[in-house]
Amino acid sequence: MKACAFEYERPRDVSDALKVLSSEGAKVAAGMQSLGPMLNLRVVQPRLLVDIRRLEELRTIREEGDTLALGACVTHAEIEDGRVPGATGAFLQKVASRIAYRAVRNRGTIGGSLAHADPAADWPSALALLGGIAIVAGPSGRREIPLERFVTGLFSTDLASDEIVVLLKLQKLGAKARFGWWKFCRKAGEFAQAIGGVLEDRERGVARAVIGATAGAPFVEAGNRRLFEKPDLDQCLAAADKAGLGADLYSRRLHAVALQRAIAEAQRR
Amino acid sequence: MKRVALTVNGRRVEAEVEPRTSLADYLREREGLTGTNLGCEHGVCGACTLEIDGAPARSCITFAVACEGASVRTIEGFADDPVMEALRQAFTAEHALQCGYCTPGMLVTARDIVTRLPDADAARIRLELSGNLCRCTGYVGIVNAIQVVLKDRGTGGASR
Numbered sequence: 427m428k429a430c431a432f433e434y435e436r437p438r439d440v441s442d443a444l445k446v447l448s449s450e451g452a453k454v455a456a457g458m459q460s461l462g463p464m465l466n467l468r469v470v471q472p473r474l475l476v477d478i479r480r481l482e483e484l485r486t487i488r489e490e491g492d493t494l495a496l497g498a499c500v501t502h503a504e505i506e507d508g509r510v511p512g513a514t515g516a517f518l519q520k521v522a523s524r525i526a527y528r529a530v531r532n533r534g535t536i537g538g539s540l541a542h543a544d545p546a547a548d549w550p551s552a553l554a555l556l557g558g559i560a561i562v563a564g565p566s567g568r569r570e571i572p573l574e575r576f577v578t579g580l581f582s583t584d585l586a587s588d589e590i591v592v593l594l595k596l597q598k599l600g601a602k603a604r605f606g607w608w609k610f611c612r613k614a615g616e617f618a619q620a621i622g623g624v625l626e627d628r629e630r631g632v633a634r635a636v637i638g639a640t641a642g643a644p645f646v647e648a649g650n651r652r653l654f655e656k657p658d659l660d661q662c663l664a665a666a667d668k669a670g671l672g673a674d675l676y677s678r679r680l681h682a683v684a685l686q687r688a689i690a691e692a693q694r695r
Numbered sequence: 696m697k698r699v700a701l702t703v704n705g706r707r708v709e710a711e712v713e714p715r716t717s718l719a720d721y722l723r724e725r726e727g728l729t730g731t732n733l734g735c736e737h738g739v740c741g742a743c744t745l746e747i748d749g750a751p752a753r754s755c756i757t758f759a760v761a762c763e764g765a766s767v768r769t770i771e772g773f774a775d776d777p778v779m780e781a782l783r784q785a786f787t788a789e790h791a792l793q794c795g796y797c798t799p800g801m802l803v804t805a806r807d808i809v810t811r812l813p814d815a816d817a818a819r820i821r822l823e824l825s826g827n828l829c830r831c832t833g834y835v836g837i838v839n840a841i842q843v844v845l846k847d848r849g850t851g852g853a854s855r
Contacts, residue, residue: 427736434697434714434760455761462756463737465715475714477761503750527826528807530738532750533757614825 429465433474440483440563440592447476448565448588454478456499456538459530460547484537484592492598493558498537498591506531513599514556517625520607521552527615537591543577546617550577551638552607554646555623558596564589577643603627604654606691608684609639620677622662622685624692626654635688637669637681645669657689701762703728704772714760719743721759722769730770730799734828741827744800745769751807770799778806781847785840793831801827805841813850817842 437443446452451473455461458479464470478484484499487509494514505522508515525531525539525548539549540560554577559570562585571584573594578584585591599605605625609618621638633651638644647653647665662682671678696711703726710725717736722728722745731754734742738756745754746768773779782805785791792798801824808815808823815823820841821834829837845852 428717428720429715429758431713431715434758436761436763458756458758458761459738459753462753462758463739466717466737466756479761527741528811528823529741529744529751529753529804529826532747533752614822 427466430468430471432465432472434477435474436477437481440478440481440590443476443478443481443590444563444565444588446474447590449474452476453587454541454590456484456541457501457534458538459526459534460539460542460544478590479535486593489598490595494596494598496536496594496596498540498560498593499535500537502526502531502534502536502539503528505536513601513603513627514596517556517599517603517605517607518552520605521548524548524607524609524615530615536594540573540576540594541583541585541591543579543581543583544617545577545580545642545644546619546621546639548609548618548621548638551621551623551636551644553594553596554638554644555625555634555636556596557632557634558594560591561593561595562589563592568592574646579642582643597630597632599625599627599632600629602629603632604692604695606688606693606695608687608691610680610684620680620684622681622683622688624654624685624688626692635665635685637665637671637685640669640671640681642670653689654692657686657693659683659686662686662689697760699760699763701759701764702766704768710759712759714758716759717755718745718747718757718759718762718767719754722754722767728769728771732796732799734796739828740797741800741804742797744803744827746772746803751803770802773802773806776806778809778844781844782806782809782840785843786837789836789840789843791832791836791840792829797827797829797831801829801837805837805844808841809844809848813845813848815841815845815851816853 453472455475484497486497502522618639623636662685666682734740743754842852
């Protein structure tokens with residue numbers, strides 16, 4: 427239960443971080459609330475950790491016209507405490523406040539969770555539902571990855587091993603936006619067994635649903651307005667089938683009910 | 696080895712550490728602060744919970760090397776803290792511990808609940824305590840103790 431030996435660097439800025447990260451066996455470390463346990467369990471044995479947690483550029487929260495720019499190393503607790511403004515902030519707050527435990531939320535970061543891409547974690551599904559882009563920095567400059575396509579599978583993303591998530595650019599939702607977020611956990615704070623989320627913002631033509639905590643990337647259904655009319659189990663089961671959950675009856679039903687409860691919650695808003 | 700300088704319970708310390716040394720191991724073995732207990736060593740049980748820069752954190756999955764410039768407060772650092780004094784008394788009166796292994800982490804989390812969520816009722820206290828495991832008490836005494844402190848402060852602690 428002790429980590430193997432590794433080297434450690436804390437670069438001063440993103441370009442410094444990219445230089446160190448380009449060496450063999452280097453791995454990015456941020457809040458380390460998933461990486462820490464994996465190191466201790468020796469599931470990962472990197473040669474070098476590049477600690478980006480306190481890089482100033484990654485700690486920003488600012489509004490830019492129609493979008494919100496959120497640094498990758500903003501913590502779950504900061505989001506829980508309402509640091510992100512507006513309706514988008516309210517949605518993020520709802521998600522953040524139920525991630526693991528406060529001691530974990532104080533350290534864990536939104537960008538770290540996204541890049542780690544554990545299907546049972548909240549951010550990969552919540553950010554796919556919300557939509558927007560991730561700005562990532564690599565050796566050949568910066569590029570954008572749409573959040574709907576960021577996670578590609580189980581612990582797999584479009585991010586290369588020598589790239590760093592810098593910023594998330596998220597759409598500002600209107601004041602009338604409705605959302606629901608439901609997850610089934612065996613115990614409060616545990617990783618989810620099933621996640622259902624919905625988001626409707628009529629002013630912006632947004633009507634989206636997500637099914638998360640599957641065996642792969644989160645499943646997003648866009649434009650199905652009928653889903654929002656009532657929390658109908660048959661429709662939710664159909665969505666679970668589209669998400670590829672048809673084979674396991676228990677899991678199919680659990681995900682469908684999570685989505686159904688998320689819809690019911692959105693209707694109460 | 697890496698050099699790290701941090702503050703532990705208000706005292707400036709500097710040390711050469713192996714990057715793989717957890718903050719908990721550093722505090723126990725190098726600073727002699729054995730009040731921080733290690734349980735699961737992978738961030739699940741909460742026994743090693745302490746404060747980093749005023750916020751609760753797991754010291755088993757935080758590496759000492761990553762605490763450069765940080766202010767760390769272990770259970771020993773709360774000796775003169777009035778909220779912790781009230782919690783200690785309530786834990787004693789309400790039988791909120793038996794073997795005591797989870798208690799340092801429980802107290803740090805309990806103090807966070809009392810100060811951050813002054814209106815918390817019993818259900819919220821239970822939710823907030825879900826990251827600290829106790830295998831002796833069944834939690835009833837711990838929840839009662841936190842309720843007592845919140846009621847005494849006149850802010851929260853309702854049973855429902």
